[in-house]
Amino acid sequence: MNSQQENLLQGKVALVTGAGRGIGRSIALALAAAGAKVVVNDLGVSLDGDATGETPADSVVKEIQELGGQALADTHSVADFAQAQAMIDGACQHFGRLDIVVNNAxxxxxxxxxxxxEEEFDAVILVHLKGTFNISRAAAPKFKEQGSGAFIHMTSTSGLIGNFGQANYCAAKLGIVGLSKAIALDMQRFGVRSNAIAPFAWTRMVSSIPDETPEQKRRVEGLKKLIPEKIAPFVVALASDSAKDISGQVFGVRNNEIYLFSQPRPVRTAHTSEGWTPESIIERVFPMFENDFYPLHRSGDVFTWDPV
Structure with a gap:
C-alpha cells in the first residue's frame, strides 16, 4: 500500500452496507487500504432477497485482515429499523466511533x-430507500455528537434519467437523492455532510438484465466494460477530510470518468398579470415550454459512448 494512501483515512471508522460483493466489496477494501477500520455489512442473499448460505462479509473481512487492516463482519438487515440501529451500535462498540457511512445495499x-x-414495489423501496434512511437515521446522533461524519449514498441513472421495467428501482434511487439533500441541509450545522453517487459498474445487480435481442446484447456487452473497482477511489476521496466542505451533491463514476450531475431548477417561466385559466395555459404556456421539455430518455440514451 502507498503510505500516503494509507494515511488518507487513518483513524476513521467506516460502515459499508452490501459490502460482500461487487461495488461494496471494492469500496470496503479501498477504505481499508486508505487506513480506515471497516464494518463490512452483507446479508449474504440472492438478488431477490433469498438466503444463499454464503457469508461474503466474512470473506471480505478476511481479505482486509490479510492486507493488514482491521474489519468487522455484520449480517444485520438494512431494511429493518431496529437491525440498522444494532448495526451502528455494534460498529461503535467494536471500534469506538463511526465516521463514514456508505449506503450501498x-x-x-x-x-x-x-x-x-405491490410486493415487487415495496421490496425494492424497503431495501434501497427505507434502508438508506434506517442506517442514516441510526448513525445521525453519533455524527451529531462528535460534530463530524460523512454519508455517501448510492443512487442510479435509472432514477436520475430513467429506465424500462424499473419503476420501483427508479423511484427508490431518485428518492435517495432527495433524502441525501435533506440530510445535508438538516445536519450541515453539526459538521455532517451527505452526498450521492451514481455508480456505473457490471455487478450482480445489472447481470440480471435480459440479453435476448440484438439491442439487449449490445447493451449488456457495453455494461460488462464497467469495472466495479473504479468506483472506490472516488468514495475514498469523498469520505476524506479533504472533502469536508462538499455536501448535497450528486456525482457519477463511470470507469475513468467522474460526473457532477445537475439538480432540478426552473428552466423556463410563464407569467400573466391576469392570472391563468386552463384555456390560456393550453394556448400560451404549453407551446412556450415545448422546446424545453425533456424527452423520455433512459440512461443508455444519454450515456451513448464507450466507457474509458
Missing amino acids: GNLRDVIFHRMS
Missing part, C-alpha cells in the same frame, strides 16, 4: 410497470 425486482405487484 440493494436488490432488484425488474418488472414492467403495468405488471408490477
Whole structure:
C-alpha cells in the first residue's frame, strides 16, 4: 500500500452496507487500504432477497485482515429499523466511533410497470430507500455528537434519467437523492455532510438484465466494460477530510470518468398579470415550454459512448 494512501483515512471508522460483493466489496477494501477500520455489512442473499448460505462479509473481512487492516463482519438487515440501529451500535462498540457511512445495499425486482405487484414495489423501496434512511437515521446522533461524519449514498441513472421495467428501482434511487439533500441541509450545522453517487459498474445487480435481442446484447456487452473497482477511489476521496466542505451533491463514476450531475431548477417561466385559466395555459404556456421539455430518455440514451 502507498503510505500516503494509507494515511488518507487513518483513524476513521467506516460502515459499508452490501459490502460482500461487487461495488461494496471494492469500496470496503479501498477504505481499508486508505487506513480506515471497516464494518463490512452483507446479508449474504440472492438478488431477490433469498438466503444463499454464503457469508461474503466474512470473506471480505478476511481479505482486509490479510492486507493488514482491521474489519468487522455484520449480517444485520438494512431494511429493518431496529437491525440498522444494532448495526451502528455494534460498529461503535467494536471500534469506538463511526465516521463514514456508505449506503450501498440493494436488490432488484425488474418488472414492467403495468405488471408490477405491490410486493415487487415495496421490496425494492424497503431495501434501497427505507434502508438508506434506517442506517442514516441510526448513525445521525453519533455524527451529531462528535460534530463530524460523512454519508455517501448510492443512487442510479435509472432514477436520475430513467429506465424500462424499473419503476420501483427508479423511484427508490431518485428518492435517495432527495433524502441525501435533506440530510445535508438538516445536519450541515453539526459538521455532517451527505452526498450521492451514481455508480456505473457490471455487478450482480445489472447481470440480471435480459440479453435476448440484438439491442439487449449490445447493451449488456457495453455494461460488462464497467469495472466495479473504479468506483472506490472516488468514495475514498469523498469520505476524506479533504472533502469536508462538499455536501448535497450528486456525482457519477463511470470507469475513468467522474460526473457532477445537475439538480432540478426552473428552466423556463410563464407569467400573466391576469392570472391563468386552463384555456390560456393550453394556448400560451404549453407551446412556450415545448422546446424545453425533456424527452423520455433512459440512461443508455444519454450515456451513448464507450466507457474509458
